[in-house]
Amino acid sequence: MGLIYAGMSGSQFIDALNTNLPQTANPDDVATYYSAGKMTNPFNAEGLATLYARSGRGTITNMFFCGATGSWVGYQDAVLTVITDGQTYFSGKLYELAAMGMSLGVTYENTKIFNSLFSKNGINNAINFNYQIPYYTSVSITLQQPAGHFDDSVIWYSIKSTDSVNIVINGFRIPEGAYLRAVRKSDDVVAKGAQFELLNTDNDGLLLGIYLFASGGVSNNYLEGCIRAYIGDATIPNLVSSGLEDYFISTYYFDTGTFAEECAGTPLLDLEGYKLSAYSLYHKDILPFVSGGYKLTVRNGDQQSSDDIDLDDAETIHGIVGNTTFGAQVLTYEW
Numbered sequence: 001m002g003l004i005y006a007g008m009s010g011s012q013f014i015d016a017l018n019t020n021l022p023q024t025a026n027p028d029d030v031a032t033y034y035s036a037g038k039m040t041n042p043f044n045a046e047g048l049a050t051l052y053a054r055s056g057r058g059t060i061t062n063m064f065f066c067g068a069t070g071s072w073v074g075y076q077d078a079v080l081t082v083i084t085d086g087q088t089y090f091s092g093k094l095y096e097l098a099a100m101g102m103s104l105g106v107t108y109e110n111t112k113i114f115n116s117l118f119s120k121n122g123i124n125n126a127i128n129f130n131y132q133i134p135y136y137t138s139v140s141i142t143l144q145q146p147a148g149h150f151d152d153s154v155i156w157y158s159i160k161s162t163d164s165v166n167i168v169i170n171g172f173r174i175p176e177g178a179y180l181r182a183v184r185k186s187d188d189v190v191a192k193g194a195q196f197e198l199l200n201t202d203n204d205g206l207l208l209g210i211y212l213f214a215s216g217g218v219s220n221n222y223l224e225g226c227i228r229a230y231i232g233d234a235t236i237p238n239l240v241s242s243g244l245e246d247y248f249i250s251t252y253y254f255d256t257g258t259f260a261e262e263c264a265g266t267p268l269l270d271l272e273g274y275k276l277s278a279y280s281l282y283h284k285d286i287l288p289f290v291s292g293g294y295k296l297t298v299r300n301g302d303q304q305s306s307d308d309i310d311l312d313d314a315e316t317i318h319g320i321v322g323n324t325t326f327g328a329q330v331l332t333y334e335w
Contacts, residue, residue, distance in 0.1 A: 036158040047145030052159040060133035062160040066126045074149035084135040090182045099279035101213025113260040132167045133180045178335035187327035193314025195297040196326040205334035207287040213327040216274030221319030225299040232293045248278040300324045
């Protein structure tokens, strides 16, 4: 059998790349639009602020949000929503869109993150997004404060957009009509040996990032669990990773501690409390998928060797594994 890459044969993948070769935009033909606020309270009585709106086509290229300590109450749970062409494809909590799992019951005051897609460089906040979000007829961007904090917050923000749609991910041009989707996979308690679904789509697309939030309960042995891909109607998956920490480019249960790099990182690593918040990005290592079915899962624990893996056998899983709570924020371009 030939090489299969997210549902594509090797020749199909090359054809897709050739079809989607990047096109250079003429800077003289591209306009940039801005929206910004300094030390302002833009929220209405229901805690909703519309920070940017525009008719026409273009790409949101940058969004920045900040609040002085004590002045932006509830910022961790504030929900950012980008409505493109009347549809809500991109929405999530500010922190979770920057791979910091709020459901884990921790804080990230001194956490610093730097990569090409998102960053955090301030105590409590200063969240910056460089997600390239295309729209074709209209766009609006809103920020919703959590309940109880509707009228007591002052923020700083800036948003940038162009009137061009020409998005290239590591040499792959995102086709016309594609949308960036940010989907929050709800927290779920997963039994030993069971799988948590990260992505399940029938569309063509490109995976941009997986941000995983986990709480192991009784030990860190849940990190033995591998990422798996089910392509089409397959019932036997492809093994995507050689372990969970391996998927986030680390090893031996993250033995060097927390890190935040260009393609992967762990903003939270609490080995004593068995908690993890980690991200893996695909803007440097593209992962396309084709229509007909593409599903990614993570297993709660796994056999020690891939030679012995048996999805129907939870008893031989390595180490002590109990129920693990998994959640995720998953970003894809789909068309």
